[in-house]
Amino acid sequence: MSAASAGSAAAPVGPRHRVLVVDDQALIGTSVQRMLAGQADMEVQFRRDAASALQAAISFGPTVILQDLVMPDVEGAEMVRRFRALPETAHVPVIVLSAVEEPAVKAALLAGGAADYLVKLPDPIELAARVRMHSEAHARLLERNAAFAALEQANADLARERERSERLLHVVLPHAIAERLKSGPQVIADVHADVTVLFADMSGFTELTSRCSPREIVELLDEIFARFDELAATHGIEKIKTIGDAWMAVAGLPEPRPDHVEAMADLALELVRAFDELATRRKLPTRLRIGLHTGPVVAGVIGRDRFAYDLWGDTVNLASRMESHGEPGRVHLTATTAARLGDAFDIVDRGDIVVKGKGPVRTAFLVGRRPRG
Structure with a gap:
């Protein structure tokens, strides 16, 4: 009843x-x-x-x-x-x-x-x-x-709330990490020996914000990052976070994949093309600057009430430096990452650049993927 x-x-x-x-x-x-x-x-x-x-x-x-x-x-x-x-x-x-x-x-x-x-x-x-x-x-x-009946309703409400919480958990965390957290409270801190990290940032964005209303800026960023998230999912790459007008992603975790360098290079090139198309359509005086580096990272979940999955380590810092020392409309990468791409991509050597805290670092620009076959 x-x-x-x-x-x-x-x-x-x-x-x-x-x-x-x-x-x-x-x-x-x-x-x-x-x-x-x-x-x-x-x-x-x-x-x-x-x-x-x-x-x-x-x-x-x-x-x-x-x-x-x-x-x-x-x-x-x-x-x-x-x-x-x-x-x-x-x-x-x-x-x-x-x-x-x-x-x-x-x-x-x-x-x-x-x-x-x-x-x-x-x-x-x-x-x-x-x-x-x-x-x-x-x-x-x-x-x-x-x-x-009240108990059944309470159980049904609890089940709906649990389902909603799990959906939210999977929105903010990678699937494998969310599943681990569902099993009970735990500290998640994993070492990944070989991944590729990407940072993307919009050059000229600060000037753009001075000409647009707050609503227009938020709507623009939402459109851009939604497209980036879509492309990352298509390539099987994990979006980590956005920081202002910057976007960060990683390939090769939480599940390892042997082709993470190539997958990230493909994504980087596609991000540049997608951003240029959007900028042309909306007449934006800005271009996308991307940096890549490959190496080990520590990945984990921080926060008690609001979870955040993040990365730490020298690989992250160097990928960020590649972006900030790069050029608008180009994908800037370390020689380490460039060497891993082999002959499948066109790469232009840039020589050494001085990176704060690292000294001279040999880098290159990723031009495109060579025709397969």
Whole structure:
């Protein structure tokens, strides 16, 4: 039974015990009604036929039904089945009243859904006691059903909230990392011996912000980074974060892949093309500058309430330097990364550049991929 059904069954207010008496004989019915009329905690209604009894069962909301065994329009066991078929009385106790004690008939009625069997006219004290017993049992059943329904709803709400939290977790973290966090609180700090890190930044963006409203800047960045995220996913590369107008990604983690250098080079070239197309279409006076470096990193999750997956190490720093020391519209990479690309790409040697904290570093520009075949 749902919470709504349980609530509707318990909705009527007034005396605690509501008794529906069903008997085709007016004398018997009114006698039973009078037996209970003096009970302050009971309200009694009397019906003489099946149709009006079923209507009263819906409108009156009885907590106990006293029903005659033999009626001219319907047999007693069938009447019990009809009460059981109504949502409003599906669980309401039905006490069958009979002129004689018939064990076989009693057994059949109890098996068919009746709650009790009394020979009429019963003793008033016993009748009131049985009505209270069955009515209170019915109230406990409604309370139990309502509690179960509330528990089911709470479990369903919890499941939806868990699903929502997991979806959010997978949005901000790589799938494999999110799955590890779902298994329980833990410190995630992994060493990856060989990955390729990319930084992309927009040259001239600061000047652009001075000519645009805050809303226009946010909408522009959203369009650009959404396209970058889409391209990264296409190439199987993990976007790490955005920092202002900069975008960072890594290839080769959290799951290792042997072609991470080539995959990142392909992505870098495609990012430049995609950005140039967008800049031309929107008449933006800015170009994309990209830096790459390959090597070991430490990757992990930081934060307690707001998780962030990030990278640390010299490889990250040097990739960032490649971007800042690069040129607009070009992909700048270290000689380490260039050597890993082999003959599959066109690369122009730039020579040594001085990098703060590193001294001279040999670098190159990635021009494009050579035709396959």
